[in-house]
Amino acid sequence: MTLVRLGYVAMSMELKNASPSQTMTFTQFQKIADREAAIRKLERIARSNLTNYIAITKTYCCIRNPLLPINFKTDSTSISSGAFGLGFYHANKRFIKGTYIQEHQLRVDFHPDHFVLLNTPNKDVFHQSILTLKMHYLILKEMKIDPTHRCVIHVGGKYMDKEKSLEQFIETWMDVPTGIQKLIMLENDDTSFTLEDTLYLCQKLNIPLVFDYHHHLALHQDSNWQRQWDSIVQSWEHSPLPIKMHISSPKSEKSFRHHADYIDSKLFFDFLHEIRGSIPQIDCMIEAKQKDKALFKLMEEIKNRDDVEVVDGSSFNLK
Template sequence: MTVVRLGYVAMSMELQNASPSQTMTFTQFQKIRDREAAIRKLERIAISNLENTLRLLRHNAFSEIHFYRITSRLIPLANHEELLDWDYMKPLKKNLQEVGEFAKSNAIRIDFHPDHFVVINSAKKEVLKNSIKTLKLHYLLLKGMEIDPEHRCVLHVGGNYKETDKSLERFVDNWMLVPGPIQKMIMLENDDTSFTVDDTLYLCEKLGIPLVFDYHHHLAHNHNENWQDNWERITATWQNSPLPIKMHISSPKSEAEFRHHSNYVDIDMFFRFLNEMKGSVSQIDCMIEAKKKDQALFRLMEEVKKRTDVEIIDGSSFRLM
């Protein structure tokens, strides 16, 4: 039997005034003549984001949700080239510790998924440099939360540049420039346009990186439609991880806009996957990437409760029978 745990991304559709992604542009920053006052405002925004993250974690604990992706936009302008002298971690220490303590005490698995501009396989040195800098920020956030950073950060392979093989090998070459502690933080995900499961597995097996299987992406872009042929290899990439295997689940917005995420999860599509893989792993954590965030999770669980082939565990978890 396999235990399935559901999670959601960043924002809640249920909580009011709880955005963890409040921001300030550099243009807005420049308009504040007193630079120190501008930096203090940045710090207040970051603290507010962390306070709202803690609110979201409390909401998750109350709702029996054990899996949550924290936004990568907690600290506005953290790595801006004009603010490299700003020690942004120091004023956030208390708030980061509170977030980490709550997540750990309530057994909530948290992770990150940095934005698309983090590109390890870029041919441009400056892009790679900035990508590593952004990954270091995520590493410092996890350390500030006193959470083990291992396998807490999902990335796409990067740009294809119409040269799949060369782009994959460039990832391998650039990977050697990524500091070891940050390497251990990374998971790789197959995407919907550039790198299939087969492509991503090549890197994961070669470099010892867990593969986060995105079922929707696979249906949109694959060399081999039968994902089952690779499932044993996918699960094997997790054999040395301290965390259960993770996947992404979403549904197409429509046939015409297949790659776009729908508001909710199509339960029939989801269970086509689950019924094929059940029993192959003891637990799988499924991150819902739907427009309606936690509402999509709640709706999906209501539909799951009507099925006769599952055993409900709690508000976000069930066992496949």
């Protein structure tokens, strides 16, 4: 049997007034003449975001979903990630130090936005990307969580020449600090870098691949991903974590690349039936507009299936 654990981006559609993504742009920060007041406002935003993260985690991960692999989504286009870091020492210490997370076996991953580019030829952009990743590394260390394979990024920009861009990733990878290298997982995207492209880098640089099934269908609907599955699994051989994938559903045929509100369980199980028994466990991160509601709705549908054995509110075994 294969154990399937479901998770979602740490935002809630059911908890009211609990947004963990309040932001303050650099422009807004600069407009506050009193620098001390600006920093205090930044720290208030950080404390609020962290408090809401904790509320979401406690309410939905530990009561309804005790083994929920959770993803703290961060946005490098604003100071929300920075605010998260600055607010550490003003937040719930037990949560931040990782005890709460370890007690409830939560998987904590980060997913910086697309402005983190390791294959950029622009040295300033590369330097800023490393700083952003370093901040995530330090956050995990502060939480007493092993940073190994906790941060999902895309390959980056295509820059008019995909082959050259792939080689640029390899070249700049040599300039990435070792600790940051170990932090990284790579995800195939839906417009530029296919599963095969991403696997090429993962195999060459020993990086785990987070398979995004929806992205693959959007970019390569006629491609036989099953032929690559063993290679995907092998990319996780040296990781202390179970294999991770992203699951989402097309909004419509016309807007195929856009995420739907909920998960199409048939599409999901088409995938699961192909990989059943090939691995002992897989963590599936739901990317749906309705966040936690999408997980709850999917689990309600799963409970009525005869090819699964439900473990808890977010986990099940494939028979």
